[in-house]
Structure formats: structure tokens, C-alpha cells
Amino acid sequence: MIHLQNIRKRFRRPEGGWFDAVRDTSLSIAPGEVFGLIGFSGAGKSTLLRLINLLERPDAGAVIVDGQDLTSLAPRELRRARQNLGMVFQQFNLLANRTVADNVAFPLEIAGWSRADIEQRVAECLEVVGLQDRANHYPAQLSGGQKQRVGIARALAPRPKVILADEPTSALDPKTTQSILDCLKDINARFGVTVVIVTHEMHVVRSICHRAAVLDAGEVVEVVDVAEGQVDARSELARSLLEAA
Amino acid sequence: MEPITFASALANLSSMAPEIWQACRETALMLGIGLFTAILLGGPLGIILYLSQPGQLFANRVVNGVLGWLVNLVRSFPFIILMVSLVPLTRVLVGSTIGPIAAAVPLSFAAIPYFARLVEQTLREIPRGVVEAAEAMGASPLQIIVKVLLNEARSGLISSLTILTISFLSYSAVAGVVGGGGIGDLAIRYGYYRFQTDVMVAMVLLLVVIVQIIQFAGNRLAAHLDKR
Ligand SMILES: Nc1ncnc2c1ncn2[C@@H]1O[C@H](COP(=O)(O)OP(=O)(O)O)[C@@H](O)[C@H]1O
Numbered sequence: 001m002i003h004l005q006n007i008r009k010r011f012r013r014p015e016g017g018w019f020d021a022v023r024d025t026s027l028s029i030a031p032g033e034v035f036g037l038i039g040f041s042g043a044g045k046s047t048l049l050r051l052i053n054l055l056e057r058p059d060a061g062a063v064i065v066d067g068q069d070l071t072s073l074a075p076r077e078l079r080r081a082r083q084n085l086g087m088v089f090q091q092f093n094l095l096a097n098r099t100v101a102d103n104v105a106f107p108l109e110i111a112g113w114s115r116a117d118i119e120q121r122v123a124e125c126l127e128v129v130g131l132q133d134r135a136n137h138y139p140a141q142l143s144g145g146q147k148q149r150v151g152i153a154r155a156l157a158p159r160p161k162v163i164l165a166d167e168p169t170s171a172l173d174p175k176t177t178q179s180i181l182d183c184l185k186d187i188n189a190r191f192g193v194t195v196v197i198v199t200h201e202m203h204v205v206r207s208i209c210h211r212a213a214v215l216d217a218g219e220v221v222e223v224v225d226v227a228e229g230q231v232d233a234r235s236e237l238a239r240s241l242l243e244a245a
Numbered sequence: 246m247e248p249i250t251f252a253s254a255l256a257n258l259s260s261m262a263p264e265i266w267q268a269c270r271e272t273a274l275m276l277g278i279g280l281f282t283a284i285l286l287g288g289p290l291g292i293i294l295y296l297s298q299p300g301q302l303f304a305n306r307v308v309n310g311v312l313g314w315l316v317n318l319v320r321s322f323p324f325i326i327l328m329v330s331l332v333p334l335t336r337v338l339v340g341s342t343i344g345p346i347a348a349a350v351p352l353s354f355a356a357i358p359y360f361a362r363l364v365e366q367t368l369r370e371i372p373r374g375v376v377e378a379a380e381a382m383g384a385s386p387l388q389i390i391v392k393v394l395l396n397e398a399r400s401g402l403i404s405s406l407t408i409l410t411i412s413f414l415s416y417s418a419v420a421g422v423v424g425g426g427g428i429g430d431l432a433i434r435y436g437y438y439r440f441q442t443d444v445m446v447a448m449v450l451l452l453v454v455i456v457q458i459i460q461f462a463g464n465r466l467a468a469h470l471d472k473r
């Protein structure tokens with residue numbers, strides 16, 4: 001579903017020179033997989049995730065999603081391709097002046113859906129995340145966990161093949177975290193949506209990932225398999241992350 | 246000169262009612278044209294200033310620098326000097342340099358960069374992440390401007406418009422004195438040149454009431470639109 005081929009991304013340092021956030025990285029993520037990106041802060045996890053929908057443009061390499069090299073697309077085609085890639089954020093990033101229902105409707109308006117289709121799809125998605133009764137509330141009236149559910153419903157609305165989630169539970173308490181993870185797991189199982197999730201917590205990997213890439217200093221150190229909550233890690237780093245959990 | 250009593254002032258003012266009404270209409274016309282142009286041209290200018298900043302959707306050092314410089318240039322003119330320097334332009338545009346429509350030319354000229362800065366500042370308060378979320382969903386630049394930036398900033402934009410209106414109510418009094426007419430002009434003509442203090446006081450009170458009403462309405466609307 002997602003193939004990153006020899007991706008590089010560097011940022012200009014404020015004090016001059018360059019900083020390699022992602023160095024020559026290749027990664028393949030299968031359709032229907034829940035794939036984790038784990039590593040310490042500053043390892044390049046968010047940058048790698050944002051390279052998948054080209055919020056960051058790679059300096060080198062190809063980003064192939066669903067058979068299409070996104071780096072080769074014209075702006076209009078890229079916008080269309082992005083409708084196939086939902087995104088969920090740590091800080092939710094909801095539109096404060098839109099109701100819950102209108103937030104979920106937003107990507108559908110962008111994609112040019114009809115009013116009737118939007119209404120039906122919004123109701124479906126709110127039901128998936130269990131927020132039917134909050135449709136007419138504004139984000140400010142919701143708890144953190146509820147806001148993230150809106151974020152997930154919004155990402156799910158255009159029936160994407162992939163959902164990218166950047167630390168979706170890092171702003172939430174442990175109990176809410178589990179319910180959000182269950183929600184993502186549920187969506188993956190029911191609709192076969194590929195999920196790529198960035199986290200610094202091994203607990204998150206154990207609880208929903210099928211596989212995970214361990215990142216350090218912009219490089220993939222190891223790709224680990226997760227089976228029945230057991231992480232089969234070889235690298236020193238993966239083991240230390242495992243113990244930290 | 247006779248001392249002014251409340252009764253004499255009232256009689257005097259009521260005899261002037263048609264003139265006061267005329268002055269109100271002139272002020273409304275000057276202000277209306279000024280605000281209209283400010284929104285029509287200053288609004289988009291403010292959006293461009295915002296979007297061309299480093300790190301924004303259309304980051305462009307040159308565009309941002311040049312527009313910012315122009316805005317500062319116009320804003321650094323004292324209004325009265327701007328008005329005088331624009332006399333030739335006013336003559337070309339309106340065909341005359343007196344009357345509320347002529348006065349609206351320098352008013353508009355001053356209001357455009359003023360509103361542009363207010364809009365730019367208001368838009369800066371929108372979290373970058375919200376714009377990024379829209380980008381990630383495949384929103385076009387126009388969709389981002391209309392559905393995200395303007396909609397998320399709507400309450401702040403109303404507050405900006407309120408500030409603009411009140412500032413330019415006072416500017417319109419200056420423009421009025423130099424041939425535009427309006428409430429300020431009436432106050433000066435009667436109060437200052439003809440020593441009818443009651444007219445001046447009444448006109449100032451009228452302006453006070455208008456400002457209070459505008460501010461009240463602006464606050465109410467802004468609060469109503471703000472769902473944050
Ligand atoms: N837009 C940017 N400009 C400059 N440096 C950046 C930018 N984005 C990320 N970085 C740097 O790249 C490195 C990796 O960042 P990030 O991918 O956010 O790490 P993580 O998500 O693993 O904590 C960090 O050192 C960060 O400071």
C-alpha cells in the first residue's frame with residue numbers, strides 16, 4: 001500500500017547548515033496493516049509520517065501510495081490523492097467554529113460530495129466513533145478523548161485507504177488512550193483501512209500494531225513484528241524502548 | 246451673547262434637525278464607502294500579507310516585503326497630509342474635491358492598509374495545525390482561505406472591523422472639515438466658527454452614542470460567532 005524508497009529529508013538549521021531528519025530510508029507497508037513508527041523524541045517519526053502524504057516533500061526518493069508516486073503528481077492530482085489518506089493529529093486540529101458534524105463533513109465538502117451523501121456519511125462515521133449524540137456540539141464543548149474521536153471520524157469520512165496518525169493519544173490520559181486505540185483497531189478491522197501510527201510508547205505498539213519500524217536519528221534501525229502483544233525485537237534501541245514501557 | 250439654557254439649546258437643535266440629519270447621512274456615506282473599499286481591497290491584501298509570510302502556504306519573501314513596505318508607507322502618512330496629497334487623484338476619480346464622496350477617497354486610501362494589517366494579525370491567531378489538517382485532506386488554497394482561515398477567524402475579523410469603523414468615524418470628521426461634510430464638520434462650523442457651543446456638544450454626544458452602539462454591536466456579534 002505504501003512504499004517509501006530511499007527517502008531523504010533535510011531541514012535548514014536556524015544557526016546555518018543542514019540537519020538530516022530522515023536519511024536514505026526505505027519502508028513498505030502492506031494493505032490492511034497497522035504499522036507503528038516508534039522512537040525517541042526527535043528521531044524523525046513525524047517527519048517520516050508527513051512524507052507519506054507529502055506534507056513534507058522528500059529531497060530524494062519516491063513515495064508510492066496505492067501504486068501512485070505522489071512526488072510526481074501535479075498539485076491538483078496530489079490534492080485528490082490526499083483525499084485517500086486520512087490524517088489524525090496529536091493536537092486534534094479540529095475547526096473550532098464548526099460543529100462536530102460539520103468537522104466530519106469538511107473533507108467531504110472538499111471532495112465535492114453532494115449534501116445528501118455528506119449527511120448520511122457523517123452520521124455513519126459519528127456512529128463508528130460513538131459520538132452520534134454530540135453531532136451539534138462544538139469542539140470546545142468536548143473532552144480530549146471526544147475531540148480525538150471527531151478527528152478519527154473526520155479522517156475516516158472520505159473512505160480513505162490509509163489513515164496516518166501522529167501520536168494520536170499523547171495528549172490523553174491512559175484510560176482515554178486505550179479507548180482511542182481500540183477505536184483505531186476497530187476501524188482497521190472493520191474497514192480494512194491501513195493505519196500508520198507514530199508513537200514513542202511501546203504500549204501503543206503492543207496494543208494495536210502488526211509491525212513497527214524503530215527509528216533513530218532519521219534511520220530505520222529495525223522493523224519488528226508484533227504478535228499477540230509480544231514484540232520480537234533484536235536491536236538494542238528496540239529493547240530499551242520495550243523496557244521503558 | 247445670550248447664556249445657553251437647556252431650553253434654548255433644545256429649541257436651537259430641533260430647528261437644526263434637518264441639517265443634523267443631513268450631516269448624519271454624509272458621515273454614513275463617507276464611512277460606508279471607506280469601509281466597503283477597506284473590506285474589498287484591504288481584506289484580500291491582508292490575506293496575501295498573511296499567506297506570503299515565511300512558513301505559510303505561499304511563503305514569498307519578495308511579495309511579503311514589498312507589500313508590507315507599501316502598507317507601512319501609506320500608514321505612516323498623517324491622515325490630513327494623505328488627504329491633501331490625494332487631492333489630484335480625488336479630482337480624477339470623483340470629478341470634484343468636495344462632498345462626502347470626494348472625502349471618501351482619502352478615507353478609503355487610509356482604510357485599506359489599516360484593515361489589511363488588522364486582517365493579517367487576526368489570521369495569525371489560527372493554529373498552523375488546523376491549516377495543515379486541511380492541506381492533508383486535499384483542500385485547495387481557495388478552500389483553505391474561505392473554509393478555514395476566514396471561518397476560523399470570523400470573530401476576530403468582526404472585532405477588527407469594529408476597530409476600523411470607530412477609527413474611521415473619527416477620520417471622517419477630519420475629512421469632513423476639509424469639504425466632506427458630516428457630523429464633525431457640523432460641530433466645527435457651528436461650535437467653533439459660530440460659537441454655538443450647544444451644537445458642538447450635541448454633535449460630540451451624538452458621536453459618543455454612535456461609537457458605543459458600534460462597539461456594543463461589534464462585541465455582541467463577535468461573541469456570537471466565536472465558538473472556541
Ligand atoms: N520544519 C522543520 N524545520 C526544521 N527542523 C525540523 C522541522 N521539522 C522537524 N525538524 C527537526 O527534525 C528532527 C525530527 O523531527 P520529528 O520528525 O518531528 O521527530 P519526532 O516526531 O520523532 O519527535 C528534529 O530534530 C526536529 O527538530
Ligand SMILES: [Mg+2]
Nearest residue numbers: 045046047167
Ligand atoms: Mg513527532
